[in-house]
Amino acid sequence: MRTDFTKMHGLGNDFIVLDARERALPPVSARFGAALADRRTGIGCDQLILLEPAGSDAADFRMRIFNADGSEVEACGNATRAIGLLHGQPARIETVAGVLTTEPSDAGIAVDMGQPNLEWDRIPLAYAMDTLSLPVGWEELEAPVAVNVGNPHVIFFVPDTDAVELERLGPLIENDPLFPERINVNVATIENRQTIRLRVWERGAGLTRACGTGACATAIAAMRRGLTDRRVTVRLPGGDLSIGWGDDKRITMAGPATESFRGTFEWDLYA
Template sequence: MRVPFTKMHGLGNDFIVLDGRETALPAISGRIAAALADRREGIGCDQLILLEPAPDVSADFRMRIFNADGGEVEACGNASRAVALLHGRPARVLTDGGVIALEPAIGGARVDMGVPRFGWDEIPLAYAMDTLSMPVGWEELENPSAVNVGNPHLIFFVSDCDAVELDRLGPEIERDPLFPQRVNVNVATIEAPGRIRLRVWERGAGLTRACGTGACATAVAAARRGLTGRDVTVTLPGGPLDISWRDDGRILMTGPATESFRGSFEWEDYAKGEAE
């Protein structure tokens, strides 16, 4: 079976998008997703995105997200913008993190990411603590905030995010027993009341050029701490995203999305060994 795909990216955070909304695809496993994501022997991506029919009328379709390690996760802001561009019109999309609303915009897309959650058991953490300024630390990274924006994020505010050895500390923090579902690790520098510089270690993907949910979580954490207003530009290594945490509690993210190319692959080339 030959399967078509679309390769896309948002600020360099890249995706393989498989569209099974009209023509059903074979069941995908984490092993197949990881094989497709491999940059040497597969197509290569940070995340594989699978579009499927919605199970009910609460959404127009469903979006499933697999990280490069094959793990299925709840949300991806950059992928949501890419899907908005591909879909070409406003839509309500079911994710494992909830229903989000997306629409194409000039140069990219706008996504309503929903309402952030702050309860320790909503992140989730292994035990109760204040998530605004957590009494924990890893070397120089101390007193983070935790926010769930469909997936779990930990945010450290530092004087220079570029100086942090995130490639070393990120995987250690991601897999700390404090986080039973692992966690995305953000290091942020406040440059002005409306500007944040950010780097992200993404759970299951590693250092990334951009993370939309990380930008949303960081903007919310900064506003909660009184470090910024509720409308900020978050600049990641791949470029800027505009984040607005509205008075009704919902987060709006606006930024670019790009289609890179289209192609197809032979499903059996990546499904070998699935029945073994």
């Protein structure tokens, strides 16, 4: 079956988008997702995005997200901005993490990411502990903050994020038994009260040029510790995101998204 796709990215975090809102597609398996995401033998991406009809009147359509290893995840901030751009108008997008809303902004696309989950069992962690400063460490990375913004994150504040061997430590932390659903790993450096530098090891995807939920989680962690103001610029290797945390506890994220190209592929070659 010949299938259309759109290739998009948010600050270099790239996606293959399949649109099944009007024409149904075969089920997406973990094997299919991983094969299509392979950068040598597939199209190549950090995440595969599947658009489907919404399950209720609360949303305009549904978005499902598959990491490069084929695992399905709850949320992706960069993908949400990309789909907001693709949709071309304000949208209510149903995800496993809840309904997210998007609209055009001066920075590109703005997303209401909802309220963060800060309780240990909502991250989730394997057992109870203070999520503002977990009493654990992996070599020089110690006492992280844990935040769930639709998917789980730990955030380490370090003097120089570029000096951390994240490609080595990331998978160790991601797969630690403390995190029953695995974890996204963020290493951040506070430049001033309005600016954070950030690198992210994304569960199921590895090092990424940008991670929207990671930027949100890191900003919330910095704000909870009193390190920054309530609106910050998060600088990732792929570019900048603007993150705010309002008095209503809802997170807003704004930044660019880009359509790269469109094409077709033969579904059965990857099934």
